[in-house]
Amino acid sequence: MPKLVNFLLALSLDLFMKSRAIDTTSSIVCFASYCGGVLIRYPFWQQGNTTSAGKSCGYTGFGLAYSDDGRPPILTLSSDTYYFKEINYTNNTLTLIDTDVANQTCPRASHNVTIGDLPLSYRKLVKNLTFYFNCTAYPSALSHIQCLNNSKGKRSYVFEEGDEASDFDWSMNCEDKVVVTVNENEINGASLSTGFGVAMNKGFVLNWETATPCAKCEISGGNCGFDRVNNVQTLCYCIDGSIITDGTKSCKGMLT
Ligand SMILES: *[C@@H]1O[C@H](CO)[C@@H](O)[C@H](O)[C@H]1NC(C)=O
Numbered sequence: 001m002p003k004l005v006n007f008l009l010a011l012s013l014d015l016f017m018k019s020r021a022i023d024t025t026s027s028i029v030c031f032a033s034y035c036g037g038v039l040i041r042y043p044f045w046q047q048g049n050t051t052s053a054g055k056s057c058g059y060t061g062f063g064l065a066y067s068d069d070g071r072p073p074i075l076t077l078s079s080d081t082y083y084f085k086e087i088n089y090t091n092n093t094l095t096l097i098d099t100d101v102a103n104q105t106c107p108r109a110s111h112n113v114t115i116g117d118l119p120l121s122y123r124k125l126v127k128n129l130t131f132y133f134n135c136t137a138y139p140s141a142l143s144h145i146q147c148l149n150n151s152k153g154k155r156s157y158v159f160e161e162g163d164e165a166s167d168f169d170w171s172m173n174c175e176d177k178v179v180v181t182v183n184e185n186e187i188n189g190a191s192l193s194t195g196f197g198v199a200m201n202k203g204f205v206l207n208w209e210t211a212t213p214c215a216k217c218e219i220s221g222g223n224c225g226f227d228r229v230n231n232v233q234t235l236c237y238c239i240d241g242s243i244i245t246d247g248t249k250s251c252k253g254m255l256t
């Protein structure tokens with residue numbers, strides 16, 4: 001028994017040391033920089049800065065467009081642009097603000113939030129808001145968004161997703177439906193039809209996960225990368241400076 005306990009202890013210590021080693025080195029392999037006060041590093045990367053000969057370090061789809069006017073960098077999700085406002089590399093969270101709504105008191109959301117197949121996920125602490133714009137008919141008792149009043153008497157509404165009156169056909173009576181995501185703590189208490197603009201300006205938090213083709217590379221202490229020509233996640237940048245390109249995706253000598 002003691003032997004087994006010792007063995008398990010040694011094993012967990014070994015794994016602990018290795019995971020620590022990976023934590024401290026993962027930022028070294030790929031280039032890191034600041035933009036708009038936000039530290040950008042792996043798996044995110046600066047668009048237009050190829051590491052070498054058309055290769056980039058990071059996840060495809062996690063490239064950020066930098067600006068030089070002090071604004072945060074911009075992430076594009078299925079052709080919609082978001083300010084990359086905040087990132088926490090410890091708990092893998094990032095905060096995005098739709099560039100269309102930033103600094104507007106009465107923003108008119110123009111698109112759904114679409115994550116697509118990027119390794120991003122919604123957190124439990126967010127809520128979706130459903131907008132119906134320019135409705136020609138509407139249930140009379142509900143409060144509408146006054147700042148989006150229309151000269152032709154059409155009205156616009158916002159609800160927590162699923163809270164709209166279900167016995168009314170919104171899609172039939174309104175010109176457009178848009179679903180956006182906000183942080184839950186920004187909408188509690190406030191009346192949505194007046195408070196939605198402030199909530200949207202605070203943005204929303206997402207998590208990111210290890211991209212599936214990058215798991216082996218990251219476990220072996222490397223940073224994943226890709227060839228810009230084919231845009232496929234096949235490279236691995238290793239701590240020893242080597243770049244694995246042959247698809248084995250694992251750095252040598254890190255794991256036995
Ligand atoms: C691009 O990345 C390199 C490091 O790989 C860095 O030295 C350089 O300053 C970056 N270029 C720009 C334009 O940020």
Ligand SMILES: *[C@@H]1O[C@H](CO)[C@@H](O)[C@H](O)[C@H]1NC(C)=O
Pocket residue numbers: 086087088091093
């Ligand atoms: C995670 O990161 C976010 C953004 O920086 C921060 O607000 C939050 O407090 C952090 N911790 C947890 C447990 O979510």
Ligand SMILES: *[C@@H]1O[C@H](CO)[C@@H](O)[C@H](O)[C@H]1NC(C)=O
Pocket residue numbers: 088089090091
């Ligand atoms: C990131 O998240 C961790 C864990 O929740 C937290 O301890 C830390 O303060 C956060 N850092 C920043 C810069 O928000």
Ligand SMILES: *[C@@H]1O[C@H](CO)[C@@H](O)[C@H](O)[C@H]1NC(C)=O
Pocket residue numbers: 071083102103
């Ligand atoms: C919003 O306004 C503030 C101050 O009015 C400014 O500092 C910030 O850059 C603006 N944000 C955007 C995304 O334009």
Ligand SMILES: *[C@@H]1O[C@H](CO)[C@@H](O)[C@H](O)[C@H]1NC(C)=O
Pocket residue numbers: 122126127128161181
């Ligand atoms: C918000 O909508 C997205 C996309 O439809 C969905 O994946 C997510 O689960 C929704 N979040 C909540 C809190 O309902």
Ligand SMILES: *[C@@H]1O[C@H](CO)[C@@H](O)[C@H](O)[C@H]1NC(C)=O
Pocket residue numbers: 108133134148150154156176
């Ligand atoms: C409603 O329709 C009018 C005219 O078609 C348009 O100008 C306006 O932007 C629309 N409002 C909303 C909130 O979509």
Ligand SMILES: *[C@@H]1O[C@H](CO)[C@@H](O)[C@H](O)[C@H]1NC(C)=O
Pocket residue numbers: 146147149
């Ligand atoms: C919007 O229209 C409603 C009536 O439909 C009216 O009571 C309200 O004052 C209008 N608000 C603005 C900002 O024009």
Ligand SMILES: *[C@@H]1O[C@H](CO)[C@@H](O)[C@H](O)[C@H]1NC(C)=O
Pocket residue numbers: 110111112177178179
């Ligand atoms: C947004 O998503 C909803 C389904 O959740 C869909 O009915 C609506 O047409 C979408 N709106 C736009 C502008 O794509």
